[in-house]
Amino acid sequence: MDKHQLYERVFNHFDDNKDGKISPAxxxxxxxxxxxELSLEEAxxxxxxxxxxxxxxxxxxxxxRFVEEGGEEQKVxxxxxxxxxxxxxxxxxxxxxxxxxxxxxxxESKKIDECKVMISQFDLDGDGVLNFxxxxxxxx
Numbered sequence: 001m002d003k004h005q006l007y008e009r010v011f012n013h014f015d016d017n018k019d020g021k022i023s024p025a026x027x028x029x030x031x032x033x034x035x036x037e038l039s040l041e042e043a044x045x046x047x048x049x050x051x052x053x054x055x056x057x058x059x060x061x062x063x064x065r066f067v068e069e070g071g072e073e074q075k076v077x078x079x080x081x082x083x084x085x086x087x088x089x090x091x092x093x094x095x096x097x098x099x100x101x102x103x104x105x106x107x108e109s110k111k112i113d114e115c116k117v118m119i120s121q122f123d124l125d126g127d128g129v130l131n132f133x134x135x136x137x138x139x140x
Contacts, residue, residue: 007060020060021057021058021059022047024040027063028042047062050066079139094130095129
């Protein structure tokens with residue numbers, strides 16, 4: 001069974017009223033069955049975000065996007081943890097000094113000027129440091 005068939009089977013299982021759509025409540029039930037936690041508000045937000053035709057429900061293609069992008073929240077959490085390791089000084093930004101310190105801990109010796117150049121490649125607002133959004137771009 002390929003991935004598409006598996007998604008279709010899961011979709012059809014949770015489409016209680018067999019209308020070819022999954023409601024926020026059905027999505028919440030689906031996530032609960034696979035061991036996740038999703039409040040009704042979170043399910044409604046997910047449906048609103050992914051709903052391609054504006055009917056307040058997920059069609060099969062919307063559902064596939066939900067499943068395949070479901071790890072997005074975990075990726076953001078992992079990036080936030082990595083960002084905090086590089087940031088280190090509580091400023092909310094990665095500075096050339098904090099980047100140098102972290103690279104040194106990883107066994108890579110860099111000069112401050114080299115760290116400034118590394119940061120400048122992803123410093124979208126030109127302030128000389130990386131905020132979290134710029135860090136996400138750098139890591140993608």
